[in-house]
Every structure is written in C-alpha cells, then in structure tokens.
Amino acid sequence: MTELFRDAYRYRELIWALAVKELTIRYKRSILGFLWALLNPMLLMLVLSVVFSKILVSAQPHYAIFLLSMLLPWTFFSQSLSYAAESIVGNADLIKKVRVAKLVFPIAAVVSNLINLLLSFIPLILIVIVMRHPFYLTWLYLPVPLLALAILTLGATFFFATANVYYRDVAHIVQILLQVWFYITPIIYSLETFPAKYRIFFRLNPVIYVLNGFRLGVYYGLLPTPASVIASFVCAFGALFFGYRIFRKHQDDFVFYV
Amino acid sequence: MNDPSLAISVQNVSQRFRVIHERPDTVRELFAKFRGKRTSYRDFLAVSEVSFDIRKGEILGLIGRNGSGKSTLLKIIAGVYRPTSGTVEVHGTLAPLIELGAGMHHELTGRENILLNGLLMGYSKETMRERQQKIIEFADIGDFIDAPVKQYSSGMYMRLAFAVATEIDPDILVVDEILAVGDFAFQEKCVQRLRSFRAAGKTIILVSHSLTQIEEQCDRVILLEKGKLTIDGSPAEAIKTYLGGTATIEEPVLVDSPSPRA
Numbered sequence: 028m029t030e031l032f033r034d035a036y037r038y039r040e041l042i043w044a045l046a047v048k049e050l051t052i053r054y055k056r057s058i059l060g061f062l063w064a065l066l067n068p069m070l071l072m073l074v075l076s077v078v079f080s081k082i083l084v085s086a087q088p089h090y091a092i093f094l095l096s097m098l099l100p101w102t103f104f105s106q107s108l109s110y111a112a113e114s115i116v117g118n119a120d121l122i123k124k125v126r127v128a129k130l131v132f133p134i135a136a137v138v139s140n141l142i143n144l145l146l147s148f149i150p151l152i153l154i155v156i157v158m159r160h161p162f163y164l165t166w167l168y169l170p171v172p173l174l175a176l177a178i179l180t181l182g183a184t185f186f187f188a189t190a191n192v193y194y195r196d197v198a199h200i201v202q203i204l205l206q207v208w209f210y211i212t213p214i215i216y217s218l219e220t221f222p223a224k225y226r227i228f229f230r231l232n233p234v235i236y237v238l239n240g241f242r243l244g245v246y247y248g249l250l251p252t253p254a255s256v257i258a259s260f261v262c263a264f265g266a267l268f269f270g271y272r273i274f275r276k277h278q279d280d281f282v283f284y285v
Numbered sequence: 286m287n288d289p290s291l292a293i294s295v296q297n298v299s300q301r302f303r304v305i306h307e308r309p310d311t312v313r314e315l316f317a318k319f320r321g322k323r324t325s326y327r328d329f330l331a332v333s334e335v336s337f338d339i340r341k342g343e344i345l346g347l348i349g350r351n352g353s354g355k356s357t358l359l360k361i362i363a364g365v366y367r368p369t370s371g372t373v374e375v376h377g378t379l380a381p382l383i384e385l386g387a388g389m390h391h392e393l394t395g396r397e398n399i400l401l402n403g404l405l406m407g408y409s410k411e412t413m414r415e416r417q418q419k420i421i422e423f424a425d426i427g428d429f430i431d432a433p434v435k436q437y438s439s440g441m442y443m444r445l446a447f448a449v450a451t452e453i454d455p456d457i458l459v460v461d462e463i464l465a466v467g468d469f470a471f472q473e474k475c476v477q478r479l480r481s482f483r484a485a486g487k488t489i490i491l492v493s494h495s496l497t498q499i500e501e502q503c504d505r506v507i508l509l510e511k512g513k514l515t516i517d518g519s520p521a522e523a524i525k526t527y528l529g530g531t532a533t534i535e536e537p538v539l540v541d542s543p544s545p546r547a
Contacts, residue, residue, distance in 0.1 A: 121388050123365065124384050125381065126364030
C-alpha cells in the first residue's frame with residue numbers, strides 16, 4: 028500500500044499528463060470541446076425534470092437535484108470502471124515498447140474522470156441556483172465522500188484493469204454489471220420508498236455508503252452518521268487494498284498478455 | 286555486478302513465451318478447459334541462457350536471423366519484459382529506441398508527444414521543457430511539430446522519436462533497426478549523433494540487419510541463433526559466422542507442456 032502511494036507520487040507528472048491526454052482526446056475535434064463535460068449533466072437534467080415533474084409525478088421536490096447529487100458521482104464511478112477495463116489493454120502499445128510503471132494507467136483513468144466529475148459540479152451548482160434550492164453548509168463536507176469515492180473507484184479500477192488483461196470478456200461483463208448495479212443502488216429512487224425490512228439488503232452494497240454522503244450534503248443539508256462514514260472508508264480502503272494487491276501481483280505479466 | 290566499468294550485465298537470461306493462440310482468451314474457452322477439453326500448447330524459448338557484459342562506452346552490435354531473439358533480448362534489457370529466469374543489471378539511464386514511435390499517441394501533436402514520451406521514459410516535465418527546443422531542432426520537421434502525429438510520414442515519426450530519445454542524454458542507448466528509416470541526410474545525422482555519443486563515452490546497443498552498418502559502428506558483435514548466444518566477438522568474426530551459418534546449435538526449442546497455465 029505504501030508502495031502505491033509512493034509510486035503514485037513519484038509518477039505524478041506522468042499520471043497527470045496521461046489524464047490530460049485522455050481528456051484532450053475525448054474532446055478533440057469536437058467544436059464544443061470541454062463544454063461537453065458541462066453540457067451532458069445539463070441536458071440530462073432538462074430531460075429528467077421534464078419527465079419527472081410533468082409526466083411522472085415524483086415524490087421528491089426538486090427531483091433534478093435529488094437525482095444529480097447522486098447520479099454525477101455514480102457516473103464518475105461507472106465511467107471510471109468502463110475506462111478501467113481498457114486502461115491496461117488499451118495501452119498495450121506503450122506497455123509492450125517502453126518500460127513504464129503499469130499503475131500509472133489505471134490511476135490516470137480515474138484522475139481524468141475525476142476532472143470530469145468536478146467539471147460536472149458546475150452545472151449542478153447552476154441548477155441549485157436556478158431551482159432556488161438552498162445551499163447548505165454541508166457542501167463543505169463533500170470532499171470527504173469525494174475522497175472515499177475516489178479510493179473505492181481506484182480499487183475497483185485496479186481489479187477490473189487486471190481481470191480484463193486475462194479475459195477480454197470482463198469489459199463486457201463490467202457494462203452489464205454496472206447497469207444492474209445502477210438499479211440496485213438508490214440513485215433514481217429513494218431508499219425510503221422501500222419497506223424497512225428490505226433496506227437491510229441495500230447495506231450490502233458498498234457504493235451506497237460513499238454516494239450517500241453526496242445526496243445528504245447537497246440535497247438534504249445533512250451529514251452522514253459516523254457509522255456510515257466509517258463504513259464508506261472501510262469499503263473504499265478494502266477495495267483499494269484488494270484491487271491493488273491483485274494488480275501488483277500480475278503487473279509484470281501484463282506485457283505478455285496484452 | 287561490482288565492476289564499475291560495466292554498463293550492462295546480462296546473466297543466464299531466458300525468456301519463455303507461451304504460444305499465444307492456445308491460451309483461453311475468453312471465459313467460454315476457460316469453461317471449455319474446465320470441462321476437460323484441454324488444449325495442449327507449447328512453450329517457446331525466445332531467449333535461452335544468454336550471458337554477456339557490456340562495458341561503458343562500448344558499441345555492441347546484435348545480429349541474427351528473424352526470430353532469433355534479438356528484439357526480445359533488447360526488451361529484457363530495456364526493462365519491458367521481466368525475464369523468465371536470469372538477471373539483468375543496468376547502470377545508468379537507458380533510452381530505448383526499440384520500435385518506431387513507441388509511446389507516441391497518434392492524436393496528439395508532436396510537441397505534446399515530446400513531453401509525454403519524456404515523462405514515459407522517466408524524465409521530469411522540467412527537463413523536457415528545457416530540452417524541447419533542441420529536440421524540435423534536431424527532428425527538423427518544420428510546422429508538423431504542432432500537427433497530430435497521425436499525419437506524419439514514417440520518416441517524420443522516426444525523426445521525432447530519435448530526437449527525443451537522444452536529446453534527453455541517456456547513458457545507454459538501445460537502437461533496434463530503426464536507422465533504416467529516414468532519408469540519407471537524416472541517416473547521416475543519426476550516425477553523427479551516434480558518433481558523438483561514443484565520443485562522450487556512452488554505451489550503445491545496436492540491432493541491425495545492415496551488416497555494413499554493424500561492421501562500421503560496432504566494437505563488438507553478438508550473434509544470436511534460435512535464442513542462444515553463439516558468437517561474442519569482433520564484428521568480422523560474428524558476421525562471418527552469421528553469413529556462413531556454420532555454428533551448430535541443439536535443435537528443439539519448442540517444448541510441449543501438457544499442464545495448464547498456473
């Protein structure tokens with residue numbers, strides 16, 4: 028673990044350059060460029076507010092904020108995982124030709140998506156202003172769930188990046204997994220809509236603890252309970268420990284399988 | 286390796302490859318394997334028990350037929366492959382020029398690639414910024430430096446790659462068969478640069494099928510045949526053996542292994 032942090036620091040310039048490269052390529056040759064990172068949640072919000080306020084009547088006031096406060100971090104998680112599966116295989120050319128610390132690729136994938144997430148908070152702030160939702164002081168707490176989310180995502184990224192080197196099916200499985208995961212996580216609905224006796228099942232989902240901090244802070248203006256904060260960091264560090272261990276064990280063999 | 290006059294020490298290095306297409310590449314094949322439909326596959330010894338030292342300031346040539354293990358050996362020295370067995374010790378910084386434009390991203394411009402390439406080779410942003418101008422001057426590709434490299438000709442590609450690898454001033458340069466690209470003037474420039482490298486006491490490993498080039502440039506030549514080192518000596522001697530094909534080697538390097546991948 029300490030090795031991970033040491034290497035991440037040592038290769039910080041390279042990681043940053045790769046993350047920026049990722050974003051540059053994603054938005055290159057599009058007229059609006061980086062604006063797409065802002066426009067995506069904006070347009071999504073428009074669609075959702077029409078669907079849920081005019082067509083389906085939602086129980087949640089300011090549904091767009093209710094939704095986006097959790098959907099944006101979820102999008103970061105799911106996009107990172109989709110990228111993760113490709114982060115080693117997609118850089119096969121580099122790995123086969125240059126001696127390079129393999130861990131820079133998954134980390135760079137997460138960093139580039141993190142930049143996207145931070146950009147997507149700008150439209151969220153605009154929406155909060157436009158809808159006259161109060162700005163709670165608990166916004167200041169958001170870096171804490173953000174940290175837990177980034178660590179959890181990095182751990183999962185290490186795992187899926189490794190798995191996809193050996194079995195290319197993983198990239199496809201991840202897509203299906205993410206779709207199922209999306210629906211069993213209370214993102215588009217509220218956990219309160221479920222009878223209390225079923226809620227226990229949701230506690231098994233490690234993402235909930237991390238994502239919940241965002242909704243509580245932005246939408247409700249509440250802080251998570253200490254138990255939930257501890258749970259989120261236990262899940263996050265657990266994932267990182269597990270994911271990085273597998274990654275480290277196999278990283279020297281990647282070059283033979285990509 | 287305690288001898289300070291050595292740049293690289295290669296000891297008993299072997300590299301085993303599993304012949305790729307028989308590996309369970311998808312989950313379905315993995316299940317097929319569990320059900321007992323075991324595919325037999327073969328291990329391929331690309332480099333076998335190779336040992337040699339390279340002195341600082343030496344220019345070493347590496348020759349051999351296609352598939353004799355030259356590139357694999359270079360990749361082991363460059364740290365791309367971890368050898369199956371044996372050790373490699375490298376003293377000093379090493380710049381690999383193993384494949385054309387390794388580490389270049391085709392969507393990025395030449396200028397962006399210079400930075401990325403340098404960072405990939407382990408240099409700091411600071412260093413790369415300092416050297417950027419010299420790299421651009423040496424590559425001499427004009428306005429193309431700000432165009433995406435996918436628009437480059439293979440010559441331009443190579444000029445930029447060569448410029449980056451040599452301008453960052455490594456102690457050891459590993460060059461694989463790339464001097465054949467580029468026009469006459471640029472090749473001349475490359476040879477000049479290799480000479481100045483030698484004058485500066487740097488170590489160079491050169492792989493080439495151009496035997497004239499090997500004979501002109503190298504102090505010492507290693508001949509690889511089917512993964513084994515057969516000659517380690519003067520350029521004339523190695524080239525003669527290579528052309529004569531007189532060296533005898535034990536045959537099968539393909540080993541059947543019935544057990545599944547661990």
